[in-house]
Amino acid sequence: xxxxxxxxxxxLIVGATSGIARAVAHRLAxxxxxxxxxxxxxxxxxxxxxxxxxxxxxxxxxxxxxxxDFDCHASLVDGLDLCAAVVCHGIMLSxxxxxxxxxxHRRMIDINYTSYxxxxxxxxxxxxxxxxxxxxxxxxxxxxxxxxxxxxxGATKAAVSAYLSGLRGRLRPRGxxxxxxxxxxxxxxxxxxxxxKGPTAPPEVVARQIVKDIEKxxxxxxTPRKWWPIMTIxxxxxxxxxxxxxx
Amino acid sequence: xxxxxxxxxxxxxxxxxxxxxxxxEPRVDCAVYRPGSAAELRHLIEHADGPSTLIxxxxxxxxxxxxxxxxxxxxxxxxxxFLVFDDATGVVTAEAGVSFADLIDALLPRGWFPAVTPGxxxxxxxxxxxxxxxxxxxxxxxxxxxxxxxxxxxxxxGQRLTCSRDxxxxxxxxxxxxxxxxxxxxxxxxxxxxxxxxxxxxxxxxVGSLDAMLEHFANTDDDHRYSVSWIDCLARGAKLGxxxxxxxxxxxxxxxxxxxxxxxxxxxVPFHFPKQALNALSVKAFNAAYYARHGSSRHxxxxxxxxYPLDAVLHxxxxxxxxxxxxxxxxxxxxxxxxxxxxxxxxxxxxKRSSFLAVLKRMGGQEVGPxxxxxxxxxxxxxMPRSSxxxxxxxxxDAIVLDHGGRVYLAKDAEMTAETFAAMYPxxxxxxxxxxxLDPEGxxxxxxxxxxxxxxxx
Numbered sequence: 001x002x003x004x005x006x007x008x009x010x011x012l013i014v015g016a017t018s019g020i021a022r023a024v025a026h027r028l029a030x031x032x033x034x035x036x037x038x039x040x041x042x043x044x045x046x047x048x049x050x051x052x053x054x055x056x057x058x059x060x061x062x063x064x065x066x067x068x069d070f071d072c073h074a075s076l077v078d079g080l081d082l083c084a085a086v087v088c089h090g091i092m093l094s095x096x097x098x099x100x101x102x103x104x105h106r107r108m109i110d111i112n113y114t115s116y117x118x119x120x121x122x123x124x125x126x127x128x129x130x131x132x133x134x135x136x137x138x139x140x141x142x143x144x145x146x147x148x149x150x151x152x153x154g155a156t157k158a159a160v161s162a163y164l165s166g167l168r169g170r171l172r173p174r175g176x177x178x179x180x181x182x183x184x185x186x187x188x189x190x191x192x193x194x195x196x197k198g199p200t201a202p203p204e205v206v207a208r209q210i211v212k213d214i215e216k217x218x219x220x221x222x223t224p225r226k227w228w229p230i231m232t233i234x235x236x237x238x239x240x241x242x243x244x245x246x247x
Numbered sequence: 248x249x250x251x252x253x254x255x256x257x258x259x260x261x262x263x264x265x266x267x268x269x270x271x272e273p274r275v276d277c278a279v280y281r282p283g284s285a286a287e288l289r290h291l292i293e294h295a296d297g298p299s300t301l302i303x304x305x306x307x308x309x310x311x312x313x314x315x316x317x318x319x320x321x322x323x324x325x326x327x328x329f330l331v332f333d334d335a336t337g338v339v340t341a342e343a344g345v346s347f348a349d350l351i352d353a354l355l356p357r358g359w360f361p362a363v364t365p366g367x368x369x370x371x372x373x374x375x376x377x378x379x380x381x382x383x384x385x386x387x388x389x390x391x392x393x394x395x396x397x398x399x400x401x402x403x404x405g406q407r408l409t410c411s412r413d414x415x416x417x418x419x420x421x422x423x424x425x426x427x428x429x430x431x432x433x434x435x436x437x438x439x440x441x442x443x444x445x446x447x448x449x450x451x452x453x454v455g456s457l458d459a460m461l462e463h464f465a466n467t468d469d470d471h472r473y474s475v476s477w478i479d480c481l482a483r484g485a486k487l488g489x490x491x492x493x494x495x496x497x498x499x500x501x502x503x504x505x506x507x508x509x510x511x512x513x514x515x516v517p518f519h520f521p522k523q524a525l526n527a528l529s530v531k532a533f534n535a536a537y538y539a540r541h542g543s544s545r546h547x548x549x550x551x552x553x554x555y556p557l558d559a560v561l562h563x564x565x566x567x568x569x570x571x572x573x574x575x576x577x578x579x580x581x582x583x584x585x586x587x588x589x590x591x592x593x594x595x596x597x598x599k600r601s602s603f604l605a606v607l608k609r610m611g612g613q614e615v616g617p618x619x620x621x622x623x624x625x626x627x628x629x630x631m632p633r634s635s636x637x638x639x640x641x642x643x644x645d646a647i648v649l650d651h652g653g654r655v656y657l658a659k660d661a662e663m664t665a666e667t668f669a670a671m672y673p674x675x676x677x678x679x680x681x682x683x684x685l686d687p688e689g690x691x692x693x694x695x696x697x698x699x700x701x702x703x704x705x
Contacts, residue, residue, distance in 0.1 A: 017283075044284060047342075051328035054339075055353045189325065192281050193260035 008034040008058065010082050014065055014119060015089025017044045019188025020138060023207035024086055029056035031211065036080060038065035039089070065089075067115035068107075076119065077126045084134040084214055085123050086181075087116060090156075092190050098152035105152065112156035117163060124167060127176040134214050135171070136179035137164055141222070144182065144231045147247045168219060177217035181210055184227040258296040259287075266320065268310045269564050270661055271571030272633055275315040275694055279304075281322040285433050288321065289405050292690065300692035300705075301403075303427045305371030306346060309378060310574045311661025312694035313426045318705070321431060323373050329353060330434060337439040338396065343373030343432040350439070351550075356506050359439035360497070360550070362394035368555050373432040378658035379424035379619050381610070383473035383495070383554070386464075389613030390621050392423045394438045402430040403690040420616035421681040426657050428682055428691045428701060444500025445508050447473070447553040449493060452543045457488025457592075461585055461625075464492070464609050472496045473553075479534040480595050480605040480629055487592055490607070491541040498547050509549040515561035519569040530602065570633040573661055575644060577627060578610060579653040584625035587651030591627060591644060598640060605629045617674035617681075620656045628659070638662050645671075657695070665700035675701070 011028050013021050016037035025035055029052045037045045042064060049060040066072060067089050077085070090112045098105040116137060127133035142150050143157030161180055168178035185191055187200040201224050209223035222228040234247070261278035278298055282288040291297050298319030305323050307314060314320065327344035337359045339350070347368040350361055365380040374380070376398055381390040388394075397411035400422060408430075410419035422429045450471070454460045460476055468474045471494035478490035500506065557563050564572070579587035588607065595602065605627065612623030631637060645667045648655060654671035655663055669675055679701065682691075689703060696702045 043286075047284075047328050047330065050330050054329035054332045054341075055349075189281070189283055193262040193279075 008032055009084075010034040010036060010059075010080065012036045012038060012077065012080060012082050012085040014038045014076070014085065014087045015067070016048065017041055018088045018090065019190060019203050020183060020186060020206055020210075021086070021088035022048060023203035024088070024210055025052060026055075027204070027207045027211045029058045029060070032056075032058065034059040035061075036082070037062045038076065040064070040066045067111045067119075070115070070118050073115070073118045073122050076122055082126070082133065084136065085127075086210070086214070087119055087123070087135075087137040089115070090138065090190075092153045095150065095152050108153065109156055112153070113159045113163075116160050120163065120167060124171060124176070128171060128174045131175045133175075134177045134179060134217060135167070136181055136210065136214050136221075138181045138183065139164065141182050141184050141227050141231050145234055145242070145247075149247065177219075179213055179218060179221055181213075181221045181223065182227065182231070183223050259291045259294055261298070261319070266304070266307070266315045267571070268312055268314065268661065269308050270310040270573055270633075271564060271567075271569070272661065273312055273315070273694065275312065275317055277315055277317055277320045279320045279322055281325050283325040285326075285401060285407070288326075288401060288431055288433075291321070292401075292403065292405050300690055301431075302691060302693040302696075303343075303373060303377070303431050305344060305374040306369045308365075308367055308370050308374065309658045311659065312698065313378075313657060313660075313696070315694045316692055317694075318692065323371060323431075326433070327371075337441060338436065339439060340434055340436040341372060342434050343376070343398075344371050346371050347375070351508070354439060355442070355445055355508060355550075358442060358502055358506055360442045362438055362440040363388060363391045364554055365391075366555065367558050369558065372435040372437070373427075376423055376432050376435055377425060377427045378656075379615060379621075380658065381621055383475045383608065385621060386468050386474060386609040386611045387472060389611055390615060390619065392615065392619070393613060394440075395423070396436045396438060398422070398435045399433040400430045401433050403686040403688070407433070417681050418685065421618075421678055423616040424619040424657070425616065425678065425682070426618065426696065426701075427693065428696055429685050430691065440497075442497045442506070443502045444498040444505040445550050446498040446500065446505070446547045447495040447550055448498045448545070448547050449495040449553060450545050451541055452492045452494075453490075453538070453541060454492060455489050456486060457585065457589060460488055460490060460492060460607065467494065468609055470494075475606060475608045477537070478592070478605045478607050479538055480592055480602050481531050481534055481599075483593075483596050487589065487596070488607075489538065490605075491538065493553075495553055508551065513559060513561050516563055516565040519565045521568060524566070524568065567630070567632040572630055572632045573637065573641065574628060574630050574659045575641065576629075576656040576659045577644070577648040577653045578620060578622055578624055578656070579626075579648070579651050580622055580624040583651045583653075587648065587653050588625055588627050590647045590651065591629075594644060594647065595629060595631075600631045600637075600640065602629045602631055617678035618657065618672055620654065620658075622654075624653075626656075642667070660695065663699065665698065668699040
């Protein structure tokens with residue numbers, strides 16, 4: 001995937017008000033892509049769209065998207081001419097909050113996984129029909145292994161990773177690439193104020209890697225890159241040993 | 248990832264951080280909030296479990312303690328969107344977290360430069376309003392307020408006010424220079440300056456004494472949009488006040504490729520220098536070398552080295568060591584300016600409080616708010632590393648400044664007493680009156696405002 005000034009390629013960003021999505025939008029606009037921002041908070045995406053137009057002189061349009069309004073998903077890509085879509089929405093509940101309220105817990109599962117299943121099928125049909133394109137979606141390093149500290153959130157992301165892995169195989173013969181994005185802890189509103197075990201990565205750094213991997217049609221994007229060796233080791237730890245850790 | 252809108256029942260989440268100003272001292276443990284929108288900020292103010300008091304913070308370039316507060320700090324860095332830009336007029340509206348670096352990156356390629364810029368581009372528009380910052384063109388164009396058409400303020404009671412010279416004028420003026428105590432600046436609308444090149448035509452002139460420097464200012468300042476001088480604070484006797492005057496004007500260019508900024512790779516000071524690194528001897532050597540190297544010349548240079556020489560070195564504040572430093576900046580009225588500057592330099596020189604950076608410039612007499620710093624006259628800025636006895640020494644300098652009818656810049660201040668402050672800012676009561684009306688419950692506070700008695704103690 002590459003871009004020229006005369007006929008800019010267009011990327012859809014779903015859940016465009018999230019911290020990583022905003023950084024991805026900046027990076028794409030900086031590289032000359034036209035954008036379609038979809039999110040629930042219309043005021044917020046209008047502000048972001050204005051910002052991107054002024055900063056980068058690119059075309060930006062907005063549309064309404066609500067992860068939990070499943071009926072609206074089918075029309076998400078109506079009338080759009082896209083080269084790629086990035087799905088970014090999500091929430092994170094602590095294990096304690098999830099355990100305390102099944103309705104909140106289920107809401108997280110629906111936002112983080114059920115709506116991904118729904119939106120990814122819409123995108124799959126759209127790009128399959130075009131015979132080209134890239135579908136990227138945000139999973140997490142937390143989905144690579146169920147860790148005692150964050151397994152409720154991690155499980156929703158594990159589901160997304162498995163889904164994307166299967167979808168990738170299905171769409172590969174159709175010329176469509178599927179990218180599983182696995183960010184490590186990132187300095188976004190979602191993590192602000194949480195007692196992190198280590199430092200969080202700036203969203204700009206995370207976004208740079210994501211855009212690079214979309215353009216290169218890669219399969220898995222650990223971002224920042226250091227998470228690839230770390231998670232490779234963590235995934236290799238046998239369960240009898242892993243259960244004794246406190247990660 | 249985020250997006251759930253704040254639910255009315257969820258308490259805003261703070262990050263506990265140890266914060267300081269650019270001078271690294273004092274360091275304060277603060278509850279830091281980072282709202283992404285005015286709605287989230289209002290939620291923070293109004294939530295029953297929210298912080299008792301708050302102060303805004305941008306990129307943390309004020310030197311002392313105006314942007315710290317243990318109860319609550321609102322980081323504006325997630326409210327950094329451009330909202331409207333008119334290429335025909337150069338008027339831009341942006342959220343307060345947008346920095347001068349952002350303005351330049353986005354708008355210089357289209358031929359627009361900030362009409363007034365401070366000496367670092369890592370300052371937000373909100374910070375520029377709150378400190379009513381000035382730049383090298385103050386003698387001619389005045390401070391930042393002269394290019395501000397309007398701004399939106401979220402008052403401490405949650406009301407959104409648009410403020411300009413015509414609308415809510417008393418709030419407009421109290422907020423310009425009001426160090427964030429009137430509320431939260433949400434958006435700023437300002438006028439940019441039309442330029443055709445990213446380069447500056449610079450004229451440097453070496454002068455051997457303070458009198459010669461003032462004479463040079465008087466004869467040539469009106470011919471240059473920008474004028475500032477570096478002075479050697481360690482030179483004494485007849486050489487006192489010797490230095491290099493740097494004057495500049497935007498170069499004329501073709502508008503297209505001439506607007507591209509020269510690429511500069513930022514260097515960084517990776518660690519705090521040991522305290523022995525800077526001493527009277529090393530600074531004296533540096534100053535002498537600097538003076539010897541800069542003859543009188545004319546040349547063109549990029550806007551970065553001209554306006555923002557220290558931005559090329561990230562974390563340059565670490566060269567003063569872990570204990571940090573103070574930047575002391577008084578302004579003296581025209582009539583008594585030379586005597587005031589001389590008295591301060593003599594005292595610095597005698598005390599051997601080393602300083603690389605001493606900057607002298609003429610200021611104009613444009614209108615400022617009740618806590619505005621500039622006045623027609625001379626302003627001096629000197630760096631002093633923190634060492635024992637510094638507070639007492641600064642208080643002695645404060646006495647000299649007061650004695651000559653001057654005042655100290657609140658964006659640099661870290662140690663002034665409430666009494667000195669009240670004497671230097673005779674319009675303090677007018678400020679307090681507006682501030683109390685906007686903030687009847689006392690929700691705004693910073694470490695500085697408490698020290699200076701602008702707001703009550705905790």
